[in-house]
Amino acid sequence: MKKNDRQDMHRVKKVRLTFKELVDWVYKCIGCAACQGLYRTQWPNQTYDRTCPRMDQWEFESATPGGLMWLLRGNLEGIVPMNTKTLEQLYSCSLCKACEFQCYGDHGEHITEIFLAVREKQIEQGNIPPKVKDFLENILKHGNPWGEARSKRGEWAKAIEGVRKYKFDDEFLYYVGCEGSYDTFGQRMARNLAELLVKAGFSFGILGEQEICSGNDVRLLGEKGLFEMLVEKNMKTFKDLGVKKIITLSPHDYNAFKNAYPEYGDMPEVIHYTQLLHELIKNGKLKVSSFSAKVTYHDPCFLGRYNNIYDEPREILKSIPGIELIEMKRNRENAFCCGGGGGNFYFGFLNGKARIREAYDTGAEILAVACPSCGTMLEDALKENGLEDKISIMSIPEMVKKTLLSGT
Amino acid sequence: METVEVATTGKKVHIPEKLTKQEQICEELASIVGNKYVEDDIGVMYVYSKDMTELDQYLPNLVVMPKTTEEISEILKLANKYKVPVQCQVKGLNMGGVHALLTGGILIDLRRMNRILEVDEEAEYTLVEAGVTWADIHRELQEKHPNFRLSYPFAPAQTGVVSNALLGGHLRFSTKYGPPSDQILSAEVVLPTGEIAYVGSRGLVKAWDHRQDLPDLLGLFIAWHGATGIVTKAAIRIIPKPKYEEKMVFGTKNVETTCELPRRLARTHSFDAVSVVDWRYLMVAMKKCTEIPITGPLDDIPEGIHTVIYSSFESEEELASKRKIAKSLAEKYDAQIMASEAFDIEFRRQADAIDGCPVLGAPGGVGMCFSGAGKGAGLSWIGGLGPDKHIKNLWVKTREIFAKYQKIFPQLVVHEMCWGHIGCFREIVSFDAGDPEQVEQVRKAHEEEVRLLLDHGYLPYKPPKFATDIIINEYADKGFRKLMKKVKEALDPNGIMAPGRWGLYEEK
DSSP states (O other): OOGGGGGGGGOOOSSOOOHHHHHHHHTTOOOOOGGGBOOGGGTTSOOOOBOOHHHHHOOSGGGSHHHHHHHHHHHHTTSSOOOHHHHHHHHTOOOOOTTTTTOOSTTGGGHHHHHHHHHHHHHHTTOOOHHHHHHHHHHHHHSSTTOOOGGGTTGGGTTOTTOOBOOTTOSEEEEOHHHHHHSHHHHHHHHHHHHHHHHTTOOEEBOGGGOOOOOHHHHHTTOHHHHHHHHHHHHHHHHHHTOOEEEESSHHHHHIIIIIGGGGSOOOEEEEHHHHHHHHHHTTSSOOOOOOEEEEEEOOTTTTTTTOOOHHHHHHHHTSTTEEEOOOSSOGGGOOOOSOTTTHHHHOSSOOHHHHHHHHHTTOSEEEESOHHHHHHHHHHHHHHTOTTTOEEEEHHHHHHHHHHHTO | OEEEEOTTTOOEEEEOOOOTTHHHHHHHHHHHHOGGGEEOOHHHHHHHTOOSSSSOEEOOSEEEOOOSHHHHHHHHHHHHHHTOOEEEESSOOOTTSTTSOOSOSEEEEGGGOOOEEEEETTTTEEEEETTOBHHHHHHHHHHHOTTEEOOOOSSOTTSBHHHHHHHOOOOTTHHHHOOGGGGEEEEEEEOTTSOEEEEEGGGTSSOOSOOOSSOOGGGGTTTSTTSSOEEEEEEEEOEEOOSEEEEEEEEESOHHHHHHHHHHHHTTTOOSEEEEEEHHHHHHHHHHHTOOOOOSOGGGSOOOEEEEEEEEESSHHHHHHHHHHHHHHHHHTTOEEEEETTTOHHHHHHHHHHHTSSSTTOSOOSGGGGOOSSSSEEEEEEEEEEEGGGHHHHHHHHHHHHHTOSSOEEEEEEEEEGGGTEEEEEEEEEEETTOHHHHHHHHHHHHHHHHHHHHTTOEESSOOHHHHHHIIIIISOHHHHHHHHHHHHHHOTTOOBSTTGGGTTTTO
């Protein structure tokens, strides 16, 4: 199968199927294992690498994408109870969509939707793993997954000159998201991007303590009610402030705003920062100077497989003189998930050890990331693998900023 | 054993009673392989019962995942101590149902034994552990030994190399290189009692690379379906990649002549693979594999047959000579050249689709895209190896069998093996496993098909239990049955290994 033949997989589905329709698809899986290895999208030079981060963590058949389909089938037949073990397997899927790109079945494009539908059912029935419950309660009470104070949400920006609250006439709203607001790697990334935006001369603002979670992972954990509440609040904020354009730091937030929010009403234009930086560099509004390094790039699922954004981050890196971009074996639609999607970033069911090893094996000195969640997952894995001295992780904004500084 | 009849699929799911001392067995198994690799949760067990065919599903009591031969040996000793049945799987992917479990007990999942221990280009073999998949070995060869490949199966790339070779059937290049069992040269086995032994040349000398001129004890494990022990390592033949390769496709509308053409082509000893597919197979494969638009529903497509030949050659002269042989035979048997990659690249795509794989000489097929329409995807087949001269009869009579059933339609495939000495005939049926009537029709048709094959001197390959029951109870020679029983009793005195396979130790 040629790569381009699978481009339709990126399309956003306009009509959501009912729970019944979705679970009917469970019976279409014959358990052929095509979902387990890169096959279709690597024609004609298949390397057959693994697709699924769950398979790297556990090795029983139920840890494969098809295995999870059959586990759910057993549950629908009343044979498999939704016990702790089953729930753990259901919730450890990062919904990275890698399996969907390999499946030959007609049900293939619905795999993550099926898992999501079953999660929604569990939430409705109050059958939730404790870690997921804590996560959702924190979002409900505090607007972020860690239960951090709302007042601290904008603290990351304090030291940056030119970053202020959003005003009615601003060109765009810089939506930083939960990781950018509270997580160490995310904050660093948020600051770097903010400095670049200031340098490019934009009039923009942030929401600060007014910002709340976009709910991307809330939705993917199956808490539809809470997600809809977040949608309502966020849309009201955007409307009240007259926001016309949103730049997101996290691909997760980009995905929620771009694909899920429009189901509930009109949204401002949504752009991911990699698209913006690419344009700025291309148009000469940001001038980058030389930075000599071998770099490999990790595709985040919510930019790549979910939104078909593969080229812009690469173009940014390639535009920096001196950077040699080396691809990992699994790249673009075949990229191996860091394990942080679908809520897993917060629970640690999965890790990114295999991915960091793959990045190291390219001979690159730097692993460039476009997503704050991926950055944190991979930085943790870097330490676990003891590779801190061999390869470093840098966000794309950090790399661009570094070249701006070194060039002036 | 509790049996649940699933209304959605019409299939029966058999759930075993808890083993006496199950907790203790789990603990002892954990002390052998580690806690992480022993599981008895019913959800995890259910997934191991998965099966795409019309057969019943059986859940094991517990699954254990060893990493070494020694661990397997210890597991089998433990199973003997507690008299618990043991079955094993690599991926559990056979779409004919030979992998399907027949009882509860311990299931040994071999996928952690996934090391490729050696690739010897000079001696043309690779030594692999039992859990190595075709995907694993293909990647290894592609990256480190690019001048070699294997005779790959039509199965998914994720299936096991060793299990595939042991279970039999046919491979992509079986016309030239013979059946899967011919690809095994030596093996390491753990007997049901836990003893470790070597068979093939490795049993006598420190060499893994042949099995000629010695008591062929490998036969004790080939096609026994795991009833005589567990093969933990095997040396598998690798074959040099040819300098050039080409496919040609011939089309005819006449069953009689096209059942003759492939045999004549194979018997020229010129082509690595000669196979035949019907229109239904071609259309389904093309739709899924190459996405060439198909106009009209399948039922409107007329009966027709395609013969695919695959040649490897080392020089232009050799190619010209092979083309000449193929064309002259095609003319003789009134076949039209439909495609040749040398003439028309677009047809190359058709040829690849027919072959079941987009890439020549690579594992993985599109077989799985044949899964049936309707609510529940079902896929199953019955195939056999036997006298090539009966292919035409099988083709016609198989159509007659399926004509009796209103809801199921077979796709027919023929593969010439061993230069046309043996024919492989196979019907593949896609059905809606969510329609109990279709499931029942497949069951009946397959029972008839098994008898049809046996009546023509064909032996079903990778036969599921209902087929081995027919073979043993209705066709097998008494002396053969007695010998099988003696071998089984000698190797497996407690009858723990795969009870029920070939009707042996069923009562236990």
